Amino acid sequence: MATQINKTTTFFIIFFSISFSFPISATSTAPCSATSCHPREVSIRFPFRVANSQPKPCGYPGFDLSCDGTNQTVLELPGSGKFTVQSIDYGTQEIWINDPDNCLPGRLLSLDLSRSPFEGVLDQRFELFNCSLGYTKYQLNPIACLSGSNHTVFATSSVRGIQVLSSSCERIATISVPVQLPFYEEVFSSDLSNDLRLTWNKPSCGRCETKGEQCGFKSNASLEIICRNSPQHGIPKIARHAITMGAAILALGLVCFIFGKVKFFGRKTHDGIPEFATTSVVVLPPAATPRLDASTIESFPKVVLGESRRLPNPGCNTCPICLSDYKPGDPLRSMPGCRHYFHADCIGEWLSLNATCPICRKPPERSPTVEDA
Structure with a gap:
């Protein structure tokens, strides 16, 4: 009898494990399911795709991403090179990028978004000045990666800053920066190291995200976009957390019940005969x-x-x-x-x-x- 119960218990445990693990495995192996370069990196889903590991229908043209040797998420802008992706907001259709070599101001000198699907959320014009090394008239924030042993580069977007620097320094460039600050906030001095804040208008998937649905192509023959039900994104995060906790409690309860039964049916008297009706077993709840x-x-x-x-x-x-x-x-x-x-x-x-x-x-x-x- 004990052997039979042990076999039954093993069957239930295996069945329970497969039942809970199967949907997770199916989701993770879907060719267009959400993925990432690293668990700590941004979630990648439509309109973005990982170019070398996901089919083209998984992403919209111009939204290819890649993973570099350090598992960072990379976006390559035509004519401007590669940038690391810091964050993506699929609801507001915004992406934050920065320079992997930690010299974003240098990249801004040649930044061209005209051949990409992206544009700055808020563009602000900055003037760059080359000043002598001993220029310390005002407390300014230098751009270290563009400065040298005999000169220092500063950037400003304020009228006052331009007046001050123009009197003693050489103006070397005027650039448009997709800033994070509101356009009306002038900056007296900046090292321009903050992430670039970009957005895209097409495809318009924000409405799908706000409804908890998944955005994607209507068919492989066109670029028309539709919203589909998404089990993962359609459930609020608190509800998903509650479901997870409920499943864990159910698993614990089932295991306690099964092993309690095994303990009950496995007990024998001193004569070696199974003890059924004469003994009751109380399975105590976990502490x-x-x-x-x-x-x-x-x-x-x-x-x-x-x-x-x-x-x-x-x-x-x-x-x-x-x-x-x-x-x-x-x-x-x-x-x-x-x-x-x-x-x-x-x-x-x-x-x-x-x-x-x-x-x-x-x-x-x-x-x-x-x-x-």
Whole structure:
């Protein structure tokens, strides 16, 4: 009897594992499913595609991306070269890029978006000046990668800055920069190192994203775009988190039930006869999981993500709990000690059930302090 029960138990465990793992495997192997160059890199889906690993129908013409040797996401602009992709907002149809060699101002001197599907969200005109090394009349922010041992290069977009620099320095270029700041905010001095903020008008997939649907071609014979239902993107992130937690609890309950039955049917009397009706087995629930109260969670460091989407952890663009990309304006919260970041709502729900970090499983190491947003 015990052998038969053990076989039944093994069957249920295998069946349960396959049932839960099959949809995940099917999704990950689909040729046009969302992918990335690295778990910490941006999510790549239509209209973008990874040129060397996904078929052409997976992306719109001009939206090819690639992965470099360090698993960074790369966008190549015709005539302007390769740029690293810092973030993509599919809802607002915006992409943030920067120079992989850390000299974005030098790339701006030859930037040409006319042959690409992209344009600047907000373009601002900057004047570049070449000044002697000893020029320190005003506190200015130099462009280090364009400066040399005998000269320093500065950039300004303000009338006052142009007046000051024109009096003692040589004007070397006028460039249009896809900035992150509103166009009416003049900048007295900038090193022009912030990400370039670009957008695209065609294809128009923002409406699909706002409805939680997937954007794609209507057919392989045309470039007409339609919205399709997307199981992954159509479910709100909180709902996906709840489903995941529910599945874990169901799995734990099933395992406890099965092994409780195995323990019951496997018990024998001293005569070696299975003991069925004379003994009852009580399967105790697992010990209560430590959790945090709302006031403690609220005291954890909280920030609001800015337009540059830069976090203390480089390359962290996706919430590890809901697997959604961070967007400007999202409130984020970090775990004291390990400094791992999450959506504030996601980590709040997690910590109300489990008082450890979802990534490293460490509890808070010290009393946190609230950071200004």
